[in-house]
Amino acid sequence: MGRPLVAIFTGAGISTDSGIPDFRGPQGVWTLNPEHEKLATIEYYMTDPDVRRRSWQMRRETYARDPRPNAAHRAIAELDSSGVMALRVITQNTDGLHQLAGLPARKVLELHGTSRSVVCTACGARTSTEDAFARLDAGEPDPPCLECGGILKTATVMFGQNLDSSVLSEAASIARACTVFFAVGSSLQVYPAAGLVAMAADSGARLVIVNAEPTPYDPVADEVVREPIGDALPRLLGELTS
Numbered sequence: 001m002g003r004p005l006v007a008i009f010t011g012a013g014i015s016t017d018s019g020i021p022d023f024r025g026p027q028g029v030w031t032l033n034p035e036h037e038k039l040a041t042i043e044y045y046m047t048d049p050d051v052r053r054r055s056w057q058m059r060r061e062t063y064a065r066d067p068r069p070n071a072a073h074r075a076i077a078e079l080d081s082s083g084v085m086a087l088r089v090i091t092q093n094t095d096g097l098h099q100l101a102g103l104p105a106r107k108v109l110e111l112h113g114t115s116r117s118v119v120c121t122a123c124g125a126r127t128s129t130e131d132a133f134a135r136l137d138a139g140e141p142d143p144p145c146l147e148c149g150g151i152l153k154t155a156t157v158m159f160g161q162n163l164d165s166s167v168l169s170e171a172a173s174i175a176r177a178c179t180v181f182f183a184v185g186s187s188l189q190v191y192p193a194a195g196l197v198a199m200a201a202d203s204g205a206r207l208v209i210v211n212a213e214p215t216p217y218d219p220v221a222d223e224v225v226r227e228p229i230g231d232a233l234p235r236l237l238g239e240l241t242s
């Protein structure tokens, strides 16, 4: 027998304490405001330079505050470094805070990609978001690719783009194989979150939901926790190793 596998699914709620707004959830910044949603919709992004300028500006403002991992991110990284459990994180977030907290990148599946990298939509060249921000700060509001002049975007999955199928299938494998599945800071109302929770529950995993608001999966969960994530997660993960 290998070590028990703990799967931790995280949504926007885990990062709001770090100053990252909830963009795409049911109550998210983008969802509630169609003008904002355009900033993250590939069709508008590719065709409207003004959308790109505003999209870059919004990213710049979010990361200018230098968001840091909070107690919940740190508790996950600490559980992993304890070595007691095999651990994988499946996240809807693009903020890279799990990795910044010390969790090895190979243990984090980013369903919506990452805003820490930039990709050229024409040639595929990948560069760092820090470099793009430096160009913004130097007066390029919509910096083109330095290799080919193509349109750059963060390496995130925008509305209108498909999720990476290999990432999705790996997430499904983890959901089916885990012994415990934590669903943290997600309303679990949208694909693929809902499907992964259902897979884990159907496969017999213990299901623990940590979210301020009710979710459709509360009735089938083994435990539902409403307290703030930064308090709840360190306690719950601590119980796994004690």
Ligand SMILES: [Zn+2]
Residues within 6 Å of the ligand: 120, 121, 122, 123, 124, 125, 145, 146, 147, 148, 149, 150
């Ligand atoms: Zn290019």
